[in-house]
Amino acid sequence: MDKMDGISSPDNRLVVVLDEFQETMSLAPNLDKKLRAMMQSQKNINYILLGSQETMMTDIFEKKKSPFYHFGQLMRLKAIPRADLENYISSRLQNCLNSDVEAVTQHILDFTHCHPYYTQQLAAQIWQMSMLQTATDDILETAIQQIIEIHDLDYERLWVNFNKTDKSVLIKLAKNQPVQDLDRRTSTTYSALKRLQKAGFLVYTTKFEIEDPFFSRWIFQVIN
Secondary structure, X not given: OHHHHHHOEXXXXXXXXXXXXXXXXXXXXXXXXXXXXXXXXXXXXXXXXXXOOHHHHHHHHHOOOOOOOOOOOOOOOOOOOHHHHHHHHHHHHOOOOOOOHXXXXXXXXXXXXXXXXXXXXXXXXXXXXXXXXXXXXXXXXXXXXXXXXXXXXHHHHHHHOOOHHXXXXXXXXXXXXXXXXXXXXXXXHHHHHHHHHHOOOEEEOXXXXXXXXXXXXXXXXXXX
C-alpha cells in the first residue's frame, strides 16, 4: 500500500474503496490496527469504507477502543426508494416475462423488503429462469425455492451453531410472531435480539426482522 503515495497527488487524489469493511475484523488478528496505521501514514489518498452491517460498522467507527474511532465522516445511507427499485426491476424484466411484470415486481419487493442485495438476487434468478429454463406457473415462488436450495447447506451450518434461545427468537421472527411470547425472561430475549443483530442476522427498522428473507423462509419451512 505504500506504493500508492507515488501515484497520488493533491491534484490527482487516489480513491480507494473497501466494501464490506466490517469483515476485516474477522480476517486476521489486529488487522484493523495495521490498516489504520498504514492509512494514517499515507498522503493524498481518500478512503471510502463501506459496510452492510450497520451495528458492526458503528462499533468500528464509534467505539473509543477501536483503531478506527472517529477515523472519518460516518454516513448512514437511506434505503433506496421503493419506486426506484420498481422502475429498475420492471424495465429489465419486461422483455423476458410473459406474466404481469408489474405484479411480479411488487411481489419481489414485498418478499425482499426492498433490500438491494436480495432484491437483485431474486430478480436475477427470475430473469435466468425466464430466459434459460422451462416456463412455470409461479415463477416467483419457484425462484425463491431455487435460491433456498442453493444455500441450503450454508443455512444448515448457520442453524446448528445457534443456541436454543437464538433459535427460538429466529423461529418467532420467521413465523412473523412477537418474540415477547417466548417463555423466557425479557432480558434473555433482548440479549438474543441484540446479539443476532450485531452478528448481522437481524435488522431493526420499526421492528426486528431477519435480514436474509431466504434464510427466514428456510427456517419457516424447516420447522413446519
